[in-house]
Amino acid sequence: MNEHKLHDGTLYWPKTMSFFPTYPSLRERAMTQVAIIGGGMTGAICAATLAEAGIPAVLVEEKRVASASTAANTGLIQFSSDIMVSELADRIGEMDAVAFYAHCSKAVNDLGLLAAAIPQDGGYRSRSSLYCAASDADASKLRREYQMLRRHGLDADWGFPAGVGPAFKARYPAALVTHGDAEINPVRLANGLIAQAARCGVRVYEHTGVANVRKRGDWFVLACDGGEILARTVVRATGYLPGIEGAAESEPNLRRTFALATPPNSVPDEWNRDLMMWETARPYFYFRTTPDGRIVAGGLDEDMPDPSTGERALRERTDKLLAELGALFPGSRFEAEYAWCGAFGESPDDLPFIGEHPEMPGLFHALGYGGNGTVYGMLAASMLVAHLRGETHPLAGLLRPTQVRRTASGEPAVKKAFGV
Known part of the structure; x- marks a missing residue:
């Protein structure tokens, strides 16, 4: 090869x-x-x-x-795809789109069973995902998504859950929460x-x-x-x-993305660690936590297949990700102990x-x-x-x-x- x-x-x-x-x-x-x-x-x-x-x-x-x-x-395991089930339904029909999402939901659970059957702790933890609308137009799309998820028995709630800070509500006009997701330590x-x-x-x-x-x-x-x-x-x-x-x-259509991990014990007290977060913007910002209290965050996807990047460019992207975290938790200061760029592929x-x-x-x-x-x-x-x-x-x-x-x-x- x-x-x-x-x-x-x-x-x-x-x-x-x-x-x-x-x-x-x-x-x-x-x-x-x-x-x-x-x-x-x-x-x-x-x-x-x-x-x-x-x-x-x-x-x-x-x-x-x-x-x-x-x-x-970055180890976020979600039944939701990068394309909403409601948008996928417009392409391939509601029956096929919902069947795909339902089998992805089952796959999350199956992975949990597989992880539980091995002696080593692979970091599998059940989680819910906070999906935030990045604009008023996306809020309408997200409402439609919520309605289709609920109509077909996929577990979701509308609105921001208790405990999410005011910065989220000020920045995002709407949100839904999907249940039945997970996080892992992939390695x-x-x-x-x-x-x-x-x-x-x-x-x-x-x-x-x-x-x-x-x-x-x-x-x-x-x-x-x-x-x-x-x-x-x-x-x-x-x-x-x-x-x-x-x-x-x-x-595949190869692109690259950026991610970071903060030091241990850096998760703000007001954040519910049972939640992972992502947004409807494309490319989207997202984050999760780890058992030792780190935040793993990522985003800033670029249409470049090569993940090789100079120290200065990686630092610039890392600073942007830290700024995103800082905007959502204005009372906290964050730094990156680890920062990397990875290649990923998408199908048309x-x-x-x-x-x-x-x-x-x-x-x-x-x-x-x-x-x-x-x-x-x-x-x-x-x-x-x-x-x-x-x-x-x-x-x-x-x-x-x-x-x-x-x-x-x-x-x-x-x-x-x-x-x-």
Whole structure:
């Protein structure tokens, strides 16, 4: 695979690990039912889910597990997508949009069950999300969103909850609160899930790049550094990285975003730590807290694929994020102990690409583009198990990685290249 940098700056989450499990490189031929390419959060969730289901699997990671996009993840787990369910309904129809949101809500809960089944604390904590309207026009959109969520049984309340300070109400004309969300420590959780999968029989190989994937009869042959893997099914969980060299690509729209973590014990007393916050503005500002009293905040997305940034530019973005926090908590002063820039990808229709390759049966895409990558990773794992059992998942048609995905009216929503 080609070298692609996915983050820059000083990352917080790796500092919360006192010990990193390590895994060997592949130096032999391995045979298995499922080969997972990618050892980030999605690969970790798929590996743990397959292990729980008793399905033999091998996971390969080009570098170290949980060290790429996962390490820069800010760990907000929400069933709401970057596109509102009401806006998604305008594109693909209310039934499909609500089904997608309902399965994302289930995925948040499923992730909690998966996290609870491992010995290591991955930082999974149930939370609610305060969604703030950035303008009067957005307030009307947010009211419509609230009504659709409630109409379809998705847990939400209208208005600012008790305890939210006056600065929020002065800045934002309206808000809703969704329940059933969560926060995680992405590095601890991904490492814990992979370690659990390995204990249950999944073979894990680090520093094992995949040069190419080809079909040989009923088997896929993965040519790897130092060996090869024969598998009946291949899962592409490579996130925003390119696929196999020489093959057609399913390219996300790559952008970069900024984040910071404040020192411990810096959460203002007036903030309810059971809440996470984000806003309707695009790009949006957001924040969450950590168990040791830090604030992890982010935003300022830019249309640049390279997260590499000079110290001065990173400092400027960090100061802007600190100013956003200061405006919401005018009685507090904040500083950043950690600050970083990370790359992320978006699909043109704001939906992930999950499912079997339409022209290569057995090649399964688990590409959770967008701000909800961890939720989509859990959704992909559930859809993968259903696929392996010969079942049709309710979202299989909606999320399939075809070249053209259509709206409810039958018009093309997006054209998309696909590949391994």
